[in-house]
Amino acid sequence: MGQIFQACAYDIDTRTCCVIDADKFDANCYANCGTVFSMHYLLRQKSYRIMWGGDDIVIDGCLGNFSRTEDLLGISTYSSNDNFAGNYYEHPQAKIYYDKIKFIDDNSKSWKYIKVWDVAKKYFDWYNTYSVDYSGYLINHTQKQAVDLANYYEQSKYVNKGGILMTIDALPTLTETGYGTQHLFIDGLWVNSTEQLAGKWCGDLLQIVDELPNDYQIINCCFAETWSKAKYCYRTFGVDKDGYLLSDSRGKLFESAGITFSLKRTKSCCMKVKADMNGVLYQNVPLKKKAKGRAEALAEKEQTINELTKDLAQKDQKIEALLKQLAELEKNTIVKQ
Numbered sequence: 001m002g003q004i005f006q007a008c009a010y011d012i013d014t015r016t017c018c019v020i021d022a023d024k025f026d027a028n029c030y031a032n033c034g035t036v037f038s039m040h041y042l043l044r045q046k047s048y049r050i051m052w053g054g055d056d057i058v059i060d061g062c063l064g065n066f067s068r069t070e071d072l073l074g075i076s077t078y079s080s081n082d083n084f085a086g087n088y089y090e091h092p093q094a095k096i097y098y099d100k101i102k103f104i105d106d107n108s109k110s111w112k113y114i115k116v117w118d119v120a121k122k123y124f125d126w127y128n129t130y131s132v133d134y135s136g137y138l139i140n141h142t143q144k145q146a147v148d149l150a151n152y153y154e155q156s157k158y159v160n161k162g163g164i165l166m167t168i169d170a171l172p173t174l175t176e177t178g179y180g181t182q183h184l185f186i187d188g189l190w191v192n193s194t195e196q197l198a199g200k201w202c203g204d205l206l207q208i209v210d211e212l213p214n215d216y217q218i219i220n221c222c223f224a225e226t227w228s229k230a231k232y233c234y235r236t237f238g239v240d241k242d243g244y245l246l247s248d249s250r251g252k253l254f255e256s257a258g259i260t261f262s263l264k265r266t267k268s269c270c271m272k273v274k275a276d277m278n279g280v281l282y283q284n285v286p287l288k289k290k291a292k293g294r295a296e297a298l299a300e301k302e303q304t305i306n307e308l309t310k311d312l313a314q315k316d317q318k319i320e321a322l323l324k325q326l327a328e329l330e331k332n333t334i335v336k337q
Contacts, residue, residue: 002024002025002026002183003024003025003054003055003056003179003180004021004022004023004024004054004055005022005023005024005025005028005052005053005054005055005172005176005177005180006019006020006021006022006052006053006054006077006078007019007020007022007028007035007036007038007039007050007052007172008050008051008052008053008074008077008078009038009039009042009043009048009049009050010048010049010051010073010074010077010111011046011048011049012049012070012073014112015110015111015112016111016112016114017077017111017112017113017114018038018039018042018048018113018114018115018116019077019078019113020034020035020038020117022035022052022172024183025052025054025172025176025180025181025183025184026180026183026184026186028172029052029168029169029172029173029180029184030166030167030168030169031131031132031134031166031167031168031169032126032130032131032166033169034117034120034121035172036132036169036171036172037117037120037121037124037126037132038116038117038120039171040120040124040132040133040169040171040208041116041119041120041123041124042116043138043206043207043208044123044208046207047141047205047206047207048205048206048207049070049073049074049203049204049205049206050171050175050201050202050203050204050206051071051074051075051077051175051177051202051203052171052172052173052175052176052177052180052202053074053075053077053078053079053177054176054177054178054179054180055083056177056178056179057075057079057177057178062178063075063084063097063100063101064097065178066100066177066203068203070203070204071202071203072100072103072104072107073107074202074203075104075177076103076104076105076106076107076108076110076111077108077111079104079108080104080105080108080109081101081102081104081105081108084101084104130164131166131167132169133149134149134150134152134153134167135149135150135210136149136208136209136210136211137149137208137209137210137211137212137216137218138152138170138171138206138207138208139206139207139208139209139212139213139216140201140204140205140206140216141204141205141206141207142201142204142205143201143204144213144215144216144217145201145216145217145218145219146212146213146216146217146218146219147170147174147218147219147221148212148218149170149208152167152170152221152222153167155192155221155222155224156168156170156222156223156224157232158224158225158228158229158231158232159228159231159232159235160228165232166228168184168223168224168225170221170223171206173195173197173198173199173223174197174198174199174200174201174202174221175199175201175202175203175204175206176198176199176202177199177202178199179261180198181195181198181199181223181263182259182260182261182263184223184225185225185226185258185259187225187226187227187258188225188226188227188256188257188258188259188284189223189224189225189226189256189257189258189259190222190224190225190226190229190230190247190254190255190256191255191256191257191268192222192224192247193222193223193224194220194221194222194223195223195259195263195265196263197219197221198263226256227282229254229256230245230254230256230271230282231280231282233245233246233247233254234273234280234282237249239273240253242272243272243273243274244270244271244272244273244285245270245271245272245273245282253270254270254271255268255269255270255271255287256268256269256271256284257269267286267287268287269284269285269286269287270284270285270287271283271284271285272285
């Protein structure tokens with residue numbers, strides 16, 4: 001079924017927060033979603049802490065992954081004692097968890113909730129753009145890091161079912177509390193994706209700005225699912241002479257991989273494309289098999305060249321023999337005269 005997430009932007013100093021039901025992780029993590037619109041709008045106004053909080057946080061043991069006060073306050077924007085009842089009190093470390101749950105429950109009553117969806121739609125001209133703006137920088141004040149949003153969009157964009165350019169937004173994956181990204185990439189990911197960043201900015205103080213602060217480091221960030229990215233690459237770059245999908249204009253092969261629930265990659269594959277009147281079929285091919293195929297093709301070419309060379313040598317010998325016969329005939333003709 002998958003856990004349900006809440007998109008949370010919160011200001012600890014003013015105790016103001018915006019919390020939106022984001023449903024399952026892969027349902028509302030895209031550039032055209034209301035959750036993303038609201039979070040982007042807020043971050044373009046001022047800095048907020050962002051948390052894509054999942055309800056797995058109440059499962060036995062998971063709360064142990066969060067120790068920062070800032071994180072527990074983030075959890076308190078969408079959870080209280082009622083959410084934890086029956087999950088922690090029988091745990092061997094119940095006392096540790098009880099203290100955290102009490103802190104969360106006490107602070108859950110301190111927040112002032114705001115809604116910004118209507119103003120966010122107008123701000124980004126949702127009905128015309130169908131997307132948030134990917135200009136400027138998404139910066140992390142806590143870690144002094146930044147994502148170039150234009151570069152992120154360029155790497156991560158894909159074509160959706162309606163043929164519209166779209167992208168998975170960076171915020172949900174960067175700020176999730178756990179096990180959302182795995183569901184997003186359940187069918188695999190493009191190898192340029194940076195899934196290792198999942199959750200690394202959870203609860204951090206973020207902002208979207210036009211200019212990069214001098215002492216902030218830009219990090220490479222890309223989140224792209226296999227099949228949707230493959231369709232974009234096929235439409236944009238096509239295939240090589242052997243029918244293998246390309247990922248850029250320089251002829252680099254498209255590669256994808258699966259991931260486990262611990263965010264470990266499986267072996268990479270390239271992709272073979274077959275198009276006919278019934279549509280386009282995408283087939284994963286292990287890189288070793290592709291390399292083997294290339295080696296076999298080269299071997300066949302070498303064999304053909306060798307056979308042609310041998311054939312030419314034989315023809316040269318025949319021509320040489322004919323020339324000798326012709327010379328002998330000419331010699332005999334002169335003698336008779």
